Amino acid sequence: MLFFGGDYNPEQWPEEVWEDDVRLMRQAGVTIATVGVFAWSNLEPEEGRYEFGWLDRVLDRLHDGGIQVALATPTASPPPWFTLAHPDAMPVGANGVRLTHGSRDTYCVSAPAYRAAARNIAVKLAERYARHPALAMWHVHNEYGTDCRCDFTAASFRSWLQKRHGDLDTLNEAWTTAFWSQRYSDWAQIMPPRATQYLPNPAHVLDFRRFLSDELLGAYVEQRDLLRAAGPDVPVTTNFVQGGWVSVDHARWAAEVDVVAVDHYPSSADGGAEEETAFAGDLARGWGGGSWLLMETAPNLIYTRGRMHAKEPGRLTRHSLGYVARGSGGAMYFQWRQPRGGAELFHSALVPHAGPDSPVFREAVGLGRTLKALSPHVAEAPPPAAKIAITWDAPSWWALQGGGLPASDIDYLAAVQQAHRALFRAKLPTDFVFPGSATDFSAYRVIVVPHLYLVSDETAVAFRDFVASGGHLVVGYLSGIADPAGRIRLGGYPGAFREVLGVRVVEWHPQPPGVEVLLDGSFSSAIDGRELAGRWSERVETAGAETLARYSAGVLAGAPAVTRNRYGAGTAWYVSTGLTDDGLGRLLSRVADEAGVPPVLPGLPAPVEAVRRGDLLFLFNHGIAAATVTLPAPGVNAVTGRELDGVATVQGGGVVTVRLR
Amino acid sequence: MLFFGGDYNPEQWPEEVWEDDVRLMRQAGVTIATVGVFAWSNLEPEEGRYEFGWLDRVLDRLHDGGIQVALATPTASPPPWFTLAHPDAMPVGANGVRLTHGSRDTYCVSAPAYRAAARNIAVKLAERYARHPALAMWHVHNEYGTDCRCDFTAASFRSWLQKRHGDLDTLNEAWTTAFWSQRYSDWAQIMPPRATQYLPNPAHVLDFRRFLSDELLGAYVEQRDLLRAAGPDVPVTTNFVQGGWVSVDHARWAAEVDVVAVDHYPSSADGGAEEETAFAGDLARGWGGGSWLLMETAPNLIYTRGRMHAKEPGRLTRHSLGYVARGSGGAMYFQWRQPRGGAELFHSALVPHAGPDSPVFREAVGLGRTLKALSPHVAEAPPPAAKIAITWDAPSWWALQGGGLPASDIDYLAAVQQAHRALFRAKLPTDFVFPGSATDFSAYRVIVVPHLYLVSDETAVAFRDFVASGGHLVVGYLSGIADPAGRIRLGGYPGAFREVLGVRVVEWHPQPPGVEVLLDGSFSSAIDGRELAGRWSERVETAGAETLARYSAGVLAGAPAVTRNRYGAGTAWYVSTGLTDDGLGRLLSRVADEAGVPPVLPGLPAPVEAVRRGDLLFLFNHGIAAATVTLPAPGVNAVTGRELDGVATVQGGGVVTVRLR
Amino acid sequence: MLFFGGDYNPEQWPEEVWEDDVRLMRQAGVTIATVGVFAWSNLEPEEGRYEFGWLDRVLDRLHDGGIQVALATPTASPPPWFTLAHPDAMPVGANGVRLTHGSRDTYCVSAPAYRAAARNIAVKLAERYARHPALAMWHVHNEYGTDCRCDFTAASFRSWLQKRHGDLDTLNEAWTTAFWSQRYSDWAQIMPPRATQYLPNPAHVLDFRRFLSDELLGAYVEQRDLLRAAGPDVPVTTNFVQGGWVSVDHARWAAEVDVVAVDHYPSSADGGAEEETAFAGDLARGWGGGSWLLMETAPNLIYTRGRMHAKEPGRLTRHSLGYVARGSGGAMYFQWRQPRGGAELFHSALVPHAGPDSPVFREAVGLGRTLKALSPHVAEAPPPAAKIAITWDAPSWWALQGGGLPASDIDYLAAVQQAHRALFRAKLPTDFVFPGSATDFSAYRVIVVPHLYLVSDETAVAFRDFVASGGHLVVGYLSGIADPAGRIRLGGYPGAFREVLGVRVVEWHPQPPGVEVLLDGSFSSAIDGRELAGRWSERVETAGAETLARYSAGVLAGAPAVTRNRYGAGTAWYVSTGLTDDGLGRLLSRVADEAGVPPVLPGLPAPVEAVRRGDLLFLFNHGIAAATVTLPAPGVNAVTGRELDGVATVQGGGVVTVRLR
Incomplete structure (x- = not known):
């Protein structure tokens, strides 16, 4: 049964509203409610005094209504009494400013008092509700990601470093502390990155982000194990959130959750939102090893550039089914009922301020019906699996967020998203692989490697083996550098990939956004043609590779820009510049073609997105006009049961899910 | 007698300059000098040691010259010795940084030591100079507005909250502390808003601004009462300053001053400065209940976008008389003599760095003559009173400055200024009303309500009664929400006004600036026509109202945009989008016409502003070419005494004041 | 022998790399290596424990290779142990945040513990290596410039102020502390500028920057004297860095170094880099009284707007010889070998990440040969000396960085650079003079005075004497104000220059960038013509001067814009607006012509820069096409020895150095 529901905060409302809630949930076909996420101050209003009665009544009432519960530990937001009792458990920024309660997430994850209080409330909940x-x-918790630089953090950081590096000489070598007189002669000298005079040591900052991810993970595992101990059959998870400020390596965390649960809020109001949705779904599926769960998205809101964009009619449904098509076990929202007050009082909800007599609630009712109809079909469908994969690596992202780089606008996420977008538009299904966590690439025909800045020796070997065995590797600039x-990695960029690519880069020429680099010799047509690129260029020397496109102007005129190298049974492509979306799409289509990987469906109209999940074919029409799609086989509309003889018509803004025969 | 003068700081100059000052003041016709505003360190150079001799000589010398004195208490800037003696009376920011002396306004108004020192110097001045x-x-003081988040402030804040909310349950409910686990179980847990991890609670922030306004008011009242006790016949005031950062609710403060004194510095170099001047004058008159005093403006400077714009010839006179026409009891300036040093050494003055042989001083001399000539006429003229009013509400402004709103560029002040500008350009005289402080709207035919976000039940009733009794109400979006x-207010926006407007809004669609929303069905012509709007749109459902204009494109195509509802004997209009200045002007002209409110004068040329103050008619020509105005009755030029037979000619950039018969 | 080399950090590399280093240095013709700049934590890994062995081996190995050493004291970056031992020696910002180690330059120069540790390591190095x-x-040290606002700094600041002002009354008067109640009654009340409520006192801020310059100079002198005591024959210097944040008055420091050593990093990727190079060379020569040394520049990098621009082929050579032509005793680089890690791991080097098989190393090898060939010729050539000078004054820069100015975008550096650029493009050789340090202007025919905001009475007299004796003075706006x-300086701007210029400015009209001010009456043609200007305008009244150009629109229409005054035997020009580069170039060419100062060579092609250094004529072709230059006399190519009969051809991007006969 697909989950349908979301965050439910009855503690914000008088009990007379609760009855209405359950009635409306049933009307909408809600199957699950996430309860208690920020309820600590209502569950434990003073240290050691508990008020569980209201929660008992909420759970009973939901159960009576046939609605399941995802019960949260409320540890993401300690109550005000906690601050007064434990001021040293409040987080401290790099500049030494200690924060205080007044928002959410205000705690230091390394502070013993916080950890003890969190364990205590988790155990209390487990004891009372496990059965x-x-x-x-x-x-568990909510969107782990809080940062702190206090002395507790410093002590934990040092322990973590001792485990990672063993001894100080190794650490000094790994961090190049000979630069700027930073050599450590005692572990006690090491601090979290704090306000300092000028540029920090990037290795120091990078290890601190790794530490934070592990430190937060430790806090999660601690609670998970307590919950498991109280009721071993109930799956445990925490909701992942992604953002440039979040020091969480989800690929590593995925191993510790029973189901990968993801919060996703697109940030583009236009068609970019559809591409972000596809990206998030594919990435989450990668973390989850095939399956995952959309834990939060906004029912009626795309928050873009400081402005709330209300979703157009049909978009809630289209996005929701988009996640399901890409492997989610349901569609859940933040939130059920729009609050009257609080910091997010205009964040959208299934029941908005205007009440159920509103467009969003009406669309939710329809969506509930659709998900119910799809549930048995989805249950039989394995999640999608692609022959093309993009690499994702949180530490490379972190490293490329540092200072001292050749350009201040290097953007790891944008590079990965562009690769995904190019494949999405080319209708080529895409997976993600995580080279820091796994090196078995044998399931794939093509791997695309954008901005994979950090590469270990083992990973370098794995990529070489992948190509040698017949794989197709597309490496973008800023990969394999360190x-x-x-x-x-000395001797010429991109160090880890030099051999497999058959190139050597001796000099970088980053370009400002907007500056156009012209290439001769397109990769899409055979020989001639012109291709625009930008943002980056390089002096590439070939060492075995053939040149597919050259720079045609400036100091690099005539030098290779895009190359292809036969290596063993496979092929390795190097892209030394920032192609346009179109150019990258043509290049990757050609690579897929050479690798024998077809698009999801031939002849799909441009605005239609198609996703295969087992026998199910999801057809999303992101355009305004109706579109006709030729089916690969006869089938039935999985929602309506109507027979489809080889052709499906999808209304503008609509979705058709076909069960193929 | 109209006041003419301004801030005078003899303590910055050797005594030989003082004689020159009095001579030049007499030459310019100065009638009053504000003395002592920042003189604390010169009056009390060490704690308990006083130097009043120089001030004695200054006051005597001014008196001998026939010049009156507005004597300031210098409490806005404690001397350096105060910092060292009372470091805990220095203000602390939200991030915990404690400020120190080195500028002005550096004190915590809740610190006992500061309050004691302020009372002491006020009493000393009162004892010495009251007679x-x-x-x-x-x-008293100068431009109250200093913010502090220290522990003294926290204690005062808690006391204020206890008075406002009574008990913690009420506060928890009012602040929706169930959101994000913020429920307070002890008053001691409540702090001023300080640095925290993420978004603050907007109700917490809003109450803190209300508290600050009251806390500062308490400090003012304390001094006022001491001064009154020493010499009860002398009026007491403090100069109001307005700005997004100022936590002062002037509508509440107005009750505590003997005359509303206002500092006003336009920030547009173009014609916007004239509109700002009219706005400030009308708003100040509203606070003052008819009369007020311009306490500060810059003689020769409009500071706009980080740049000092020297006023064009005639503009000093035009602006100054503009304030007088709108009810000011004079025109006063910051400052008399431009300083040689200090933080504002380029701030303009009546006597600039170049000395009296300068354009600004020459214009001041002429202005002094004009004000003297107008004084007897103005003395007999009651202040202007309009039939149209705009609402002003400081707490709504504060609430709309918070985070978590549907758009980050919501601008309360801009919305109110736009309404005023539209009426100004339509030549419709305008008052302001303060719905938080008073609910008797019976003096008006039309009330315009821009962004009145916070509305109490009593105020909502008052607006309904106003319309039911025949009034015309124009409500803009973002009004009546909370x-x-x-x-x-649940059930559909704009909650407090739903009934009187006969509409229900189920969804907001904020638009970025620059995005054009097209409307069908203009409100200015009968049926057809097209109207551009922007920044905001909404899904409006009518419930009794008629639709005057509809959205004509996008997801809202065909839905109502501007509506009109007959309610009792009156009419209530709703404007759900951001009209252009022109569009709003046409709408408000039509409303005024329906309400039977005529413009100030028929047929006025566009660049001419006309203001009636009793029998006086002020005509300001903000254009370059001369303009001819047909008078409503014969009269005389109140400055020159020349007869005017029904027509007045106003030179480009000039002013003519007509005493009508 | 011209120096060729740069920063060498063997401590970052295993010893097996060192051998390669010396071999490659010899291959490139390197003559000098700067060693030890940030090696403190490698020399003294724990307090009082020293490791000199590695440095012994490095120096011996370099000496064996025939390479000299500039040995640095490593005091710019105390090791991590220092922070733990002396937390109160860490610098504190204006907001009270204390920094910690983790970068470089993190210390308070006024902290006794820091000064003692710095003296100690300097003495240890001196004792070991002086012979x-x-x-x-x-x-000594590296790029002095660290700022601190701690209590040690406060104490030093007070001592400095006592020396400068003598007593508090004088200070109160100098700082105009009567403004905003800032009068000090005890020295203990004075603090460094710290976070305060609103605008600071600009005189306070200005004196603090002067203090910082002197305080840092004291730290330098202390080390210099210790080093001299250990080995009196070795010259001592420190490398100057220039930037808006650097509180160092290099004109004063120059007297304390044995050779003026300058770090220079151009920030424009286009032809602006060549102009910056010429500017830096001329300014450094001024500080050095004729000779100086380029201590650092980036071999292959122009860091511009957050982006690393790789130098085009030939540009390293062209820039390097540009410094030499303008008086440098060599060309040195940061750095020899590009590091594998650390905060500046992408900063360019003579040996880049790609290794010696790279364009930059190959160009370095050629450059080494060229410098060797030029050395004997340069040794016989006196440094260039010009007849035109521009004023440079660090305190005026600092004063114009403060707040409260008539425009927030006043830019002292840009104004001086524009004057230099105009002369550079007009091929007029230029020196710099330092009116705060010297007032003998007799070596010059023309002096250009941009934004010389602060002028003492003595300097004002010196300028008047210069003109009276026949000099030509060109004063730009914002000069002589204070x-x-x-x-x-009261009575009308520009106070200090009013008399010599014969003008009086009564009002400023700063203009936004991009706003065009049109002038009538060009200074280049005789009478008519139109000239665009911008950013600034003024109401100028002439008092003896003739008007060369007038404002032709706006409120200033018809008023003087550019004037010329005969004064004694000379002429003084006033430019009251911001001319374009072209306009300023034409004006200065006309002044030079009237003053009888010719360009460096007649008829030079536009892209060719020519610099005379004694008998040497350096010809730089910054264009792409080859250019032909008519020589003033026959000569030989100083590098190749080839005879040149009156004509030299310079390849695009190339340099030809001619030894004239």
Whole structure:
């Protein structure tokens, strides 16, 4: 059964509203409610005094209404009494400013008092509700990601470093502390990155982000194990959030959750939102090893550039089914009922301020019906699996967020998103692989490697083996530059990939955005043609590779820009510049073609997105006009049961899900 | 007698300059000098040691020259010795940084030591000068507005909250502390808004601004009462300053001053400065209940976008008379003599660095003559009173400065200024009303309500009664959304006005600036026509109202945009989008016409502004070419005494004041 | 022998790399290596424990290779142990945040513990290496410029102020502390500028920057004297860095170094880099009184707007010889070998990440040969000396960086650079003079005075004498406004220059960038013509001067814009607006012509820069096409020895150095 529901905060409302809630949930076909996420101050209003009665009544009432519960531990937001009792458990920024309660997420994850209080409330909840019949899932905390630089953090950081590096000589070498007189002669000298005079040591900053990810993971595992101990059959998870400020390596965390749960809020109001949705779904599926769960998205809101964009009619449904098509076990929202007050009082909800007599609630009712109809079909469908994969690597992202880089606008996420977008538009299904966590690439025919800045020796070997065995590798600039500590691989860029690519880069020429670099010799047509690129260029020397496109102006005129190297049974492409979306799309289509990987469906109209999940074919029409799609086989509309003889018509803004025969 | 003068700081100059000052003041016709505003360190150079001799000589010398004195208490800037003696009385920011002396306004208004020192110097001045013959007015402090988040402030804040909310349950409910686990179980847990991890609670922030306004008011009242006790016949005031950062609710403060004194510095170099001047004058008159005093403006400077714009010839006169026409009891300036040093050494003055042989001083001499000539006429003229009013509400402004709103560029001040500008350009005289402080709207035919976000139940009733009794109400979007605590009024926007407007809004569609929203069905012509709008749109459902204009494109195509509802004997209009200045002007002209409110004068040339103050008609020509105005009755030029037979000619950039018969 | 080499950090590399280093240095013709700049934590890994062995081996190995050493004291970056031992020696910002190690330059120069540790390591190095045969120069510290606002700094600041002002009354008067109640009654009340409520006192800020310059100079002198005591024959210097944040008055420091050593990093990727190079060379020569040394520049990098621009082929050579032509005793680089890690791991080097098989190393090898060939010729050539000079004054720069100015985008550096650029493009050789340090202008025919905001009475007299004796003075707006304390010179701007210019400015009209001011009456043609200007305008009244150009629109229409005044035997020009580069170039060419100062060579092609250094004529072709230059006399190519009969051809991007006969 697909999950349908979302965050439910009855503690914000008088009890007379609760009855209305359950009635409306049933009307909408809601199957699950996430309860208690920020309820700590209502569950434990004073240290050691608990008020569980209201939560008992909420869970019973939901259960009576046939609605399951994802019960959260409320540890993401300690109550005000906690601050007064434990001021040293409040987080401290790099500049030494200690924060205080007044928002959410205000705690230091390394502070013993915080950890003890979090364990205590988790155990209390586990003891009381582990066997409650409504309980379907434990939801630990919320969107882990809090940063702190206090002395507790410093002590934990040092322990972590001792485990990672063993001794100070190794650390000094890994961090190149000979630069700017930073050599450490005692562990006690090492601090979290704090306000300093000028540029910090990037290796120091990088290891601190790794540490934070592990430190937060430790806090999660601690709660998970307590919950498991109280009721071992209930799956435990925490909701992942992604952002440039979040020091969480989700590929590593995925191993510790029973189901990968993801919060996703697109940030583009236009068609970019559809591409972000596809990206998030494919990435989450990668973390989850095939399956995952959309834990939060906004029902009626795309928050873009400081402005709330209300979703157009049909978009809630289209996005929601988009996640399901890409492997999600349901569609859940933040939030059920729009609050009257609080910091997010205009964040959208299934029941908005205007009440159920509103467009969003009406669309939710329809969506509930659709998900119910799809549930049996989806249950039989394995998640999608592609022959093309893009690499994703959180530490490379972190490293490329540092200072001292050749350009201040290097953007790891944008580079990966562009690769995904190019494949999405080319209708080529895409997976993600995580070279820091796994090196078995044998499931794929093509791997695209954007901005994979940090590469270990083992990973370098794995990529070489992949190509040698017949794989097709597309490496973008800024890949393979450094070892995992961030030390440059000497002798020419892109160090880790030089051999397999058959090139050597002796000089970088980053370009400002908007500056056009012209290439001769397109990769899409055979020989001639012109291709625009930008943002980056390089002096590439070939060492075995053939040149597919050359720079045609400026100091690099005539030098190779895009190359292809036969290596063993496979092929390795190097892209030394920033192609346009179109150019990258043509290049990757050609690579897929050479690798024998076809698009999801031939002849799909441009605005139609198609996703295969087992026998199911999801057809999303992101355009305004109706579109006709030729089916690969006869089937039935999985929602309506109507027979489809080889052709499906999808209304503008609509979705048709076909069960193929 | 109209006041003419301004801030005078003899303590910055050797005594030989003082004689020159009095001579030049007499030459310019100066009638009053504000003395002592920042003189604390010169009056009390060490704690408990006083130097009043120089001030004695200054006051005597001014009195001998026939010039009155507004004597200030210098409490806006404690001397350096105060910092060292009372470091805990220095203000602390939200991030915990404690400021120190080195500028002005550096003190915590809740710190006992500061309050004691301020009372002490105020009493010393009162004892010495309360009966000085030059004394015309007490000027307490300067531009109250300092913010602090220290522990003294926290304690005062808690006391204020206890008075406002009574008990913690009420506060928790008002602040929706169930959101994000912020429920307070002890008053001691409440702090001023300080640095925290993420978005603050908007109700917390809003109450803190209300508290600050009251806390500062308490400090003013304390001094006022001491001064009154020493010499009860002298009026006491403090100069109001307005700005997004100022936590002062002037509508509440107005009750505590003997005359509303206002500082006003336009920030547009173009014609916007004239509109700002009219706005400031009308708003100040509203606070003052008819009369007020321009306490500061810059003689020769419009500071706009980080650049000092020297006023064009005639503009000093035009602006100055503009304030007088709108009810000011004079025109006063910051400052008399441009300083040689200090933080504002380029701030303009009546006597600039170049000396009296300068354009600004020459214009000042002429202005002094004009004001003297107008004085007897103005003395007989009641202040202007309009039939149209705009609402002004400081707490709504504060609430709309918070985070978490549907758009980050919501601008309360801009919305109110636009309404005023539209009426100004339509030549419709305008008052302001203060719905938080008063609910008797019976003096008006039309009330315009821009962005009145917070509305109490009493105010909502008052607006309904106003319309039911025949009034014309024009409500703009973002009005009536929340109760005074900032909690949303549920069931559909704009909650407090739904009934009187006969509409229900189910969804907001904020638009970026620059995006054009097209409307069908203009409100200016009968049926057809097209109207551009922007920044905002909404899904409006009518419930009794008629639709005057509809959205004509996008997802809202065909839905109502501007509506009109007959309610009792009156009419209520709703404007759900951001009209252009022109569009709003046409709409408001039509409303005024329906309400039977005529423009100030028929057929006025566009660049001419006309203001009636009793029998006086001020005509300002903001254009370059001369303009001819047909008078409503014969009269005389109130300055020259020349007869005017029904027509007045106003030179480009000039002013003519007509005493009508 | 011209120096060729740069920063060498063997401590970042294993010893097996060192051998390769010396071999490659010899291959490139390197003559000098700067060693030890940031090696403190490698020399003294724990307090009082020293490791000199590695440095012994490095110096011996370099000496064996025939390479000299500039040995640095490493005091710019104390090791991590220092922070833990002396937390109160870490610098504190204006907001009270204390920094910690983790970068470089993190110390308070006024902290006794820092000064003691710095003296100690300097003495240890002096004792060990003062007589080492490789030692050619002592290089103290690195780029002095660290700012601190702690209590140690406060104490030093007070002592400095007591010396400067003598008593508090004088200070109160100089700082105009009567403004905003800032009068000090005890020295203990004075603090460094710290976070305060609103605008600071500009005189306070200005004196603090003067203090910082002197305080840092004291730290330098302390080390210099210790090094001299250990080995009096070795020259001692420190490398100057220039930037808006650097509180160092290099004109004063120049007297304390044995050779003026300058770090210079151009920031424009286009032809602006050549103009910056010429500017830096001329300014450094001024500081050095004729000779100086380029201590650092980037071999292959122009860092511009957050982006690393790789130098085009030939540009390294062209820039390097540009410094030499303008008086440098060599060309040195940061750095020899590009590091694998650390904060500046992408900063360019003579040996880049790609290794010696790279364009930059190949160009370095050629450059080494060229410098060797030029050395004997340069040794016989006196440095260039011009007849035109521009004023440079660090305190005026600092004063114009403050707040409260008539425009927030006033830019002292840009104004001086524009004057230099105009002369550079007009092929007019230029020196710099330092009116705060010297007032003998007799070597010059023309002096250009941009934004010389602070002028003492002595300097004002010196300029008048210069003109009276026949000199040509060109004064730009914002000059002569204030005395050295920043107090305005009253009676009309530009106070200090009013008499010599024969003008009086009564009002400023700053204009936004991009706003065009049109002038009538060009200074280049005789009478008519139109000239565009911008950013600034003024109401100028002439008092004896003739008007060369007038404002032709706006409120200033018809008023003087550019004037010329005969004064004694000379002429003084006033430019009251911001001319374009072209306009300023034409004006200065006309002044030079009237003053009888010819360009460096007649008829030079536009892209060719020519510099005379004694008998040497350096010809730089910054264009792409080859250019032919008519020589003033026959000569030989100083590098190749080829005879040149009156004509030299310079390849695009190339340099030809001619030894004239």
